[in-house]
Every structure is written in structure tokens, then in C-alpha cells.
Amino acid sequence: MPDQPSSHETHAHRPYLYRGEVAHDPWWLVRDPEAAEGPPEEGEDKHVILPLSVWQLSDKKHTTHAPWLTPDTELNPELVEMLQKAPLIAIEFPKFTDGRGYSLARLLRERYGYEGEIRAIGDVLVDQLFFMTRCGFDGLSLREDQWVEDALRNLHIFSRAYQPAVDVSEPLFRRRERERSPQDAEAYA
Numbered sequence: 055m056p057d058q059p060s061s062h063e064t065h066a067h068r069p070y071l072y073r074g075e076v077a078h079d080p081w082w083l084v085r086d087p088e089a090a091e092g093p094p095e096e097g098e099d100k101h102v103i104l105p106l107s108v109w110q111l112s113d114k115k116h117t118t119h120a121p122w123l124t125p126d127t128e129l130n131p132e133l134v135e136m137l138q139k140a141p142l143i144a145i146e147f148p149k150f151t152d153g154r155g156y157s158l159a160r161l162l163r164e165r166y167g168y169e170g171e172i173r174a175i176g177d178v179l180v181d182q183l184f185f186m187t188r189c190g191f192d193g194l195s196l197r198e199d200q201w202v203e204d205a206l207r208n209l210h211i212f213s214r215a216y217q218p219a220v221d222v223s224e225p226l227f228r229r230r231e232r233e234r235s236p237q238d239a240e241a242y243a
Contacts, residue, residue, distance in 0.1 A: 069196040072171070074187070074209050076202055079195065081120065081142070083175060084108075103144045103175070115140065122146055122175060125154035134166050142171035142193065150177045156189045163190035163220045180204045184211050190220040 070079040083103045101118045109121035121137065122144035129137075137143055143162065145155040155174065162168040173193030174186050180200050187194075187209060196205055 068198055069200055069202045069205060071183075071194040071196070071202075071205055071209070073192050074206075076206070081173075083122065083144070083195075101141075103142070103173075109140075110136065117141065120144060123155075123158060124148075125152050125158070127158060129158070129161055129166070134162075137162070138166070138168060140170060142173055143168065144173045144175045144193075144195075145191075147174060147176040147178055147182075150179050150182060156185065159186070159190040160220060180208045183208045188221050 068079075070077055081101045081103050085105075101120070103120045103122050104112065106121045106123055106127065109115055109119055112119045115121070115136070116139045118141075120140055120142045124146050125148065127133075145158050147155050159172050159174075162172060171193045172191050173195060174182075174191045175195045176197075178186075178194060178196050178200070180196065183194055183205055194205070196202075
């Protein structure tokens with residue numbers, strides 16, 4: 055009989071990066087709302103990531119419980135106010151081709167000023183990491199088959215980005231204009 059998937063998904067077997075470095079992950083992702091009490095080990099401080107609807111009902115939503123948002127989450131003012139106090143916000147990528155999570159992260163950072171950890175979870179591949187960090191993700195819980203070495207290399211795969219984003223708010227052409235010497239500026243005038 056095949057093993058049944060656990061209602062608790064630990065990140066111990068999933069490569070985890072925080073702000074560009076390999077890190078220990080104290081958070082447990084709880085996929086089954088019926089099992090929302092935390093990891094199976096008793097006696098330890100339980101930091102759990104819960105589905106948004108379960109997190110909203112939690113009495114520990116500002117300490118040891120964190121929400122996970124699906125890509126179709128609507129960020130209304132009432133929800134944003136609740137999320138501002140969350141210790142972290144996980145955004146799910148159900149498949150790597152679903153880019154709505156990038157928009158959620160960027161909105162949380164730029165429009166709503168969220169300063170806590172925004173974590174990518176789900177089908178997170180090393181090819182996406184550079185762009186995820188540009189959109190405001192600082193926690194990256196990679197898919198189990200991804201290599202940490204590749205992930206670290208891909209975080210810095212491009213030396214410069216043309217477009218403005220969360221990490222660099224000015225487009226490349228503006229930065230180059232500012233960096234030009236006065237003599238170069240006269241030559242182009």
C-alpha cells in the first residue's frame with residue numbers, strides 16, 4: 055500500500071533559502087485544515103503555515119501561525135489589514151507556469167508596505183528565483199527535487215535588470231543617465 059501524503063509538510067526535506075542564503079526553516083506547512091494543530095512532535099513551539107481561511111480564525115495569527123495565500127486571493131482592505139500583522143505570508147505556486155503569485159508579492163510589498171517575510175511555496179523551481187526576489191519574495195521553499203547549489207547560482211544569474219521592481223525601483227536607462235559623467239551628458243545633448 056503506498057504511503058499516504060502527510061497533512062503536515064515539513065520543509066526539512068525541501069531546500070529553503072532566506073534572503074539569498076540557505077537557512078533553517080522552523081515553519082511547518084499544514085495543508086489539511088483538520089490537522090491545523092501543528093506538527094506531530096509534541097512539546098515544541100509550533101510555527102505553522104495555514105490555509106488563509108483557517109489562519110483568519112486562529113487566535114495565534116500574529117505569533118506562531120502564518121497564512122498561505124492561493125494565487126487567486128483577492129487583497130481587499132480588510133484582509134490586507136489582517137495580513138500586516140502576520141509573522142510571514144506564504145504564497146503558493148500550484149504549478150510553475152502560474153505567475154499570479156508574483157503579482158501578489160509585489161502588491162504586498164509596494165502597494166501595501168508589508169515588511170515581514172514573503173515566502174514562495176509549492177512548485178518553486180530554481181529558474182524562477184531571480185524573478186521572485188525581484189517581486190518581493192525573501193523566503194523561497196523550493197520543490198524537493200531542486201538543488202541548493204543551482205538555486206544560489208540562479209539568484210544572481212543576471213548582473214543587471216532593465217525593469218523597475220521591488221528590489222530596484224528605477225529602470226536601467228535612468229540609472230545609466232544618473233551615472234554618466236557631465237562630459238558624456240554634454241556629448242548626448
